[in-house]
Structures are given as C-alpha cells and as structure tokens.
Amino acid sequence: xxxxxxxxxxxxxxxxxxxxxxxxxxxxxxxxxxxxxxxxxxxxxxxxxxxxxxxxxxxxxxxxxxxxxxxxxxxxxxxxxxxxxxxxxxxxxxxxxxxxxxxxxxxxxxxxxxxxxxxxxxxxxxxxxxxxxxxxxxxxxxxxxxxxxxxxxxxxxxxxxx
Amino acid sequence: xxxxxxxxxxxxxxxxxxxxxxxxxxxxxxxxxxxxxxxxxxxxxxxxxxxxxxxxxxxxxxxxxxxxxxxxxxxxxxxxxxxxxxxxxxxxxxxxxxxxxxxxxxxxxxxxxxxxxxxxxxxxxxxxxxxxxxxxxxxxxxxxxxxxxxxxxxxxxxxxxxxxxxxxxxxxxxxxxxxxxxxxxxxxxxxxxxxxxxxxxxxxxxxxxxxxxxxxxxxxxxxxxxxxxxxxxxxxxxxxxxxxxxxxxxxxxxxxxxxxxxxxxxxxxxxxxxxxxxxxxxxxxxxxxxxxxxxxxxxxxxxxxxxxxxxxxxxxxxxxxxxxxxxxxxxxxxxxxxxxxxxxxxxxxxxxxxxxxxxxxxxxxxxxxxxxxxxxx
Numbered sequence: 001x002x003x004x005x006x007x008x009x010x011x012x013x014x015x016x017x018x019x020x021x022x023x024x025x026x027x028x029x030x031x032x033x034x035x036x037x038x039x040x041x042x043x044x045x046x047x048x049x050x051x052x053x054x055x056x057x058x059x060x061x062x063x064x065x066x067x068x069x070x071x072x073x074x075x076x077x078x079x080x081x082x083x084x085x086x087x088x089x090x091x092x093x094x095x096x097x098x099x100x101x102x103x104x105x106x107x108x109x110x111x112x113x114x115x116x117x118x119x120x121x122x123x124x125x126x127x128x129x130x131x132x133x134x135x136x137x138x139x140x141x142x143x144x145x146x147x148x149x150x151x152x153x154x155x156x157x158x159x160x161x162x
Numbered sequence: 163x164x165x166x167x168x169x170x171x172x173x174x175x176x177x178x179x180x181x182x183x184x185x186x187x188x189x190x191x192x193x194x195x196x197x198x199x200x201x202x203x204x205x206x207x208x209x210x211x212x213x214x215x216x217x218x219x220x221x222x223x224x225x226x227x228x229x230x231x232x233x234x235x236x237x238x239x240x241x242x243x244x245x246x247x248x249x250x251x252x253x254x255x256x257x258x259x260x261x262x263x264x265x266x267x268x269x270x271x272x273x274x275x276x277x278x279x280x281x282x283x284x285x286x287x288x289x290x291x292x293x294x295x296x297x298x299x300x301x302x303x304x305x306x307x308x309x310x311x312x313x314x315x316x317x318x319x320x321x322x323x324x325x326x327x328x329x330x331x332x333x334x335x336x337x338x339x340x341x342x343x344x345x346x347x348x349x350x351x352x353x354x355x356x357x358x359x360x361x362x363x364x365x366x367x368x369x370x371x372x373x374x375x376x377x378x379x380x381x382x383x384x385x386x387x388x389x390x391x392x393x394x395x396x397x398x399x400x401x402x403x404x405x406x407x408x409x410x411x412x413x414x415x416x417x418x419x420x421x422x423x424x425x426x427x428x429x430x431x432x433x434x435x436x437x438x439x440x441x442x443x444x445x446x447x448x449x450x451x452x453x454x455x456x457x458x459x460x461x462x463x464x465x466x467x468x469x470x471x472x473x474x475x476x477x478x479x480x481x482x483x484x485x486x487x488x489x490x491x492x493x494x495x496x497x498x499x500x501x502x503x504x505x506x507x508x509x510x511x512x513x514x515x516x517x518x519x520x521x522x523x524x525x526x527x528x529x530x531x532x533x534x535x536x537x538x539x
Contacts (some may be wrong), residue, residue, distance in 0.1 A: 051271060054274050071305065
C-alpha cells in the first residue's frame with residue numbers, strides 16, 4: 001500500500017518538475033511547481049514526517065507559489081509566450097547531473113538505519129529546533145531579514161529619498 | 163488500511179459532504195433573513211414557510227443554468243479553479259471535531275494542519291482570476307492573493323497563542339483545556355484577532371474587496387456561471403461555517419465550557435448541539451458585521467493588516483508567552499489582553515476622530531466656496 005502511494009507521490013513530484021521545465025506557458029510552469037512540491041509533501045508523509053509535510057504545504061504550496069503567481073500576473077504574459085527555448089539548457093543538465101551524483105553518492109555512502117522508519121513527535125522537533133539548534137535557526141531568519149531589507153532598498157527609487 | 167477502513171472513511175466523507183451541503187443551504191437562507199431584518203425588509207418569503215425552501219430553488223436554478231466558457235479563457239485552469247477552492251475547504255473538516263468522539267481523524271498536529279490547508283484555497287482564487295482572461299477577474303485574483311497572504315500572519319499567530327495556552331495543537335486537547343474557562347475569557351485580544359483575520363481570510367465584509375461588486379464586478383468569479391459558480395459559492399459558505407466552528411472550538415470552550423450537567427449518551431448528543439449553537443451565534447455576528455460595516459478600501463485593508471493586526475498579534479504571543487512561562491495565574495493574562503484591546507480601540511477611535519476633523523474642515527471649505535460662488539452669482 002505505502003509502496004504504491006510512494007510511486008504515486010513520486011510520479012506527481014517528477015511529473016510536476018518536468019512540467020516546470022518543459023511547458024512553454026510560464027503560468028503552467030508555476031502550477032507544475034506546485035504539483036511537484038505537493039508531491040514532495042506526500043513523500044514526507046510516507047517517511048512519517050507529518051510536521052515537515054505540513055510545513056511544505058504551508059510554505060511552498062501556499063505562500064511561495066502564490067507569490068510566484070502574483071509576480072507573474074503583474075508582468076505581461078505575452079512577453080513569455082514567444083519564449084520557446086532556453087539557451088542555458090546544457091548548463092542546466094550539467095548542474096542537475098552533478099547534484100544528482102552528489103546526492104546519490106551521499107545516500108549510497110551512508111549506512112541506512114535498519115529499523116523501520118518511525119514518527120518523530122513534533123515536541124522533539126520543536127525542542128531540537130529551538131533549544132539545541134537555536135543559533136543556526138536564528139541565523140537562518142537573519143538571512144530572511146537581509147533579503148527583506150534588500151527588497152525594500154531595491155524598490156525605493158533614487159529620487160524617492162524621504 | 164483494510165477494505166473495511168476504506169469503506170468507513172468514504173462513508174464518513176460522503177456524510178460530511180451531505181452535512182456541509184445542508185449547512186450551506188441553511189446558511190444562505192439565514193444570511194438573507196438576517197440581512198433583511200437589519201435593513202427592515204422581509205427577505206425571501208415566497209417559497210415555503212418564510213422562504214425556507216428558497217435555498218433549494220436557488221440550488222436548482224444554479225444547476226440548471228448554462229455553464230459558459232469565455233472564448234479567451236485558459237480552459238484547463240478555468241475548470242480546475244472551482245475544485246482548487248472547494249477541496250481545501252472540504253479537507254479542513256477531516257480534523258475538526260464536533261464532539262468528543264465525533265471526528266474523522268483526530269490529528270495531533272490538527273491546528274497546524276488547518277493553518278496549512280486553509281492557505282491552499284488562495285490558489286484557486288488566483289487560478290480563477292487568471293484562467294478567466296478577464297481584467298476584473300485578474301485584479302480580483304491579485305487582490306485575493308495579496309489580502310490572504312497578509313492576513314494569514316495574524317490568523318496563524320492568533321492560533322499559535324491558543325496552542326501556547328493549551329500546550330497542544332490537538333483540537334480535542336484544546337477544547338479539554340477550556341473546561342475551567344473559555345479562552346475567550348483568557349485572551350479577548352486573541353478572539354478579536356482570530357475573528358478579524360478570519361473574516362479577511364474568508365473575504366467577507368468588511369474585507370470583501372477581492373469580489374467587490376462596485377469595483378471589480380465579481381472579482382475572480384465574474385466569468386463563472388451555473389454549477390461551477392455554485393461550487394465557489396459552496397466553498398465560501400463552508401469556509402464561513404469552518405471559521406465559526408473554529409472560533410467556538412478555540413475560544414468559546416467548544417462542548418466543554420460551561421460544563422453541562424449531563425453524562426453519558428445525553429452528554430454526547432447535547433455536546434454537538436452545544437457546539438453548533440455557539441457556532442451559529444458566531445455566524446450571526448459575522449452576518450451582523452456584514453449588515454453594518456462598509457467595505458474597506460484596498461490600501462486601508464493592507465494598512466490595517468500590517469500596521470495594526472500583525473503588531474497586535476505579536477504582542478498577543480509575547481504576553482501569552484510571558485504569562486505561561488512564569489506560571490502567572492491566567493487572570494493576569496485576561497487583564498493584559500483586555501487592556502491592550504481597549505488601548506488599541508482607543509487608538510483607532512482617536513485616529514478616526516482625527517480623520518473626521520480633517521474631513522469636516524474640507525467640507526466647511528467647500529461650503530465656503532459654494533457660498534462665495536453664490537455671492538458672485
């Protein structure tokens with residue numbers, strides 16, 4: 001049962017990812033990304049990481065894809081319609097292959113735990129995140145703050161110094 | 163999962179669908195009657211007793227109506243959008259309990275699940291807006307996206323403060339935690355934040371700018387008709403009901419508070435009614451707000467969300483955190499929360515008063531102008 005569900009989630013993830021790369025309509029690409037991210041949430045669920053799956057849906061499925069669509073709608077769709085090919089595809093293949101090799105090597109060289117995967121209750125997740133690894137967590141939020149300030153600086157035009 | 167489990171779950175889903183559909187029919191009638199009462203009209207009176215069968219007639223009309231596809235529309239996205247709005251609205255009910263044991267699946271991460279899944283319905287509105295290839299619809303979709311992303315923050319923060327009090331994200335535990343006192347008494351500020359942000363998430367008056375008839379005609383739904391429009395409509399009312407039930411569960415004590423003097427089967431049966439009575443009270447308040455408040459402008463809406471609700475929701479988290487961390491008695495939190503709520507109310511009144519003074523000056527200048535013009539004439 002869970003193996004069948006794993007394949008379903010995998011097909012959704014990969015199919016969505018392929019749609020992102022192959023489609024010529026940039027809005028379809030955004031929806032393909034959504035399908036792919038939700039497929040990943042399904043994979044998390046199958047790995048007993050309920051909390052991570054919900055975070056995936058909340059952050060990526062909800063917020064990020066909506067923001068992407070928001071910006072797409074503010075641009076003119078017609079500008080992208082004539083976009084048939086991307087000159088950077090050989091570099092993209094090389095980068096994707098390199099990343100795949102790295103991940104595959106990491107997975108193959110690590111000893112997989114023999115025990116059945118088990119659910120980690122979110123209290124443990126919270127304690128680990130906010131007590132044991134509080135400083136790295138806060139540094140991650142600092143990165144977001146920098147991005148936020150950067151966006152404000154970029155939006156302000158030079159003549160508009162108040 | 164065996165075949166029997168699958169059968170039980172599909173039966174539960176069908177039962178839920180039937181329950182929600184009947185609720186929606188009831189709500190449309192209730193809303194029209196309540197609004198009519200506020201405006202000193204009779205409301206629907208023709209079909210059935212005091213128009214009680216009007217929703218059925220409306221539903222039949224909607225289903226029989228022609229489904230129109232605009233020629234420029236993006237066919238796939240246009241037809242998928244109603245589903246993308248309805249499915250999350252329906253999925254939320256997987257973990258919402260209506261009594262101690264009446265729930266499809268009691269999730270430990272229940273509240274977080276609700277926060278995560280409710281975000282997804284924005285996508286449907288954006289899809290509808292873009293797929294319709296209509297300027298009003300696109301503007302409406304953009305407004306919906308901006309509004310819902312902004313109000314998601316105070317909404318989730320208000321939920322979080324409740325979870326901090328109950329020390330759990332499980333909806334059943336949260337209701338159990340209120341057997342002493344409903345969280346509305348402990349966190350009046352939280353109730354205000356949740357209900358206000360909830361109204362904005364629903365896109366109901368005064369936050370209904372994304373389908374404001376006077377500005378964007380019908381927003382993302384302009385082009386829809388017939389059964390597909392009906393699905394949007396259904397989802398909207400299901401969401402309204404969801405927010406009302408959540409308010410009853412999170413703040414009004416669910417079926418626990420005030421304690422009922424019954425036990426056993428009578429308690430189980432009455433607790434559903436107890437919760438529904440509270441939920442319908444909240445719904446009447448929502449309709450009442452719709453009948454009395456004008457619609458916000460989009461800049462007012464954004465300013466209210468980011469400059470008022472977001473800081474208040476952070477403040478709510480901070481005071482809840484301090485009180486629970488130091489183990490102070492809960493009435494200190496009540497006092498703090500009520501004081502902040504009163505102070506922010508005073509602040510708003512002060513600002514509104516300042517605005518009104520400015521307006522009255524311009525009115526006087528205008529009347530001066532008219533007077534001088536009259537003299538010249």
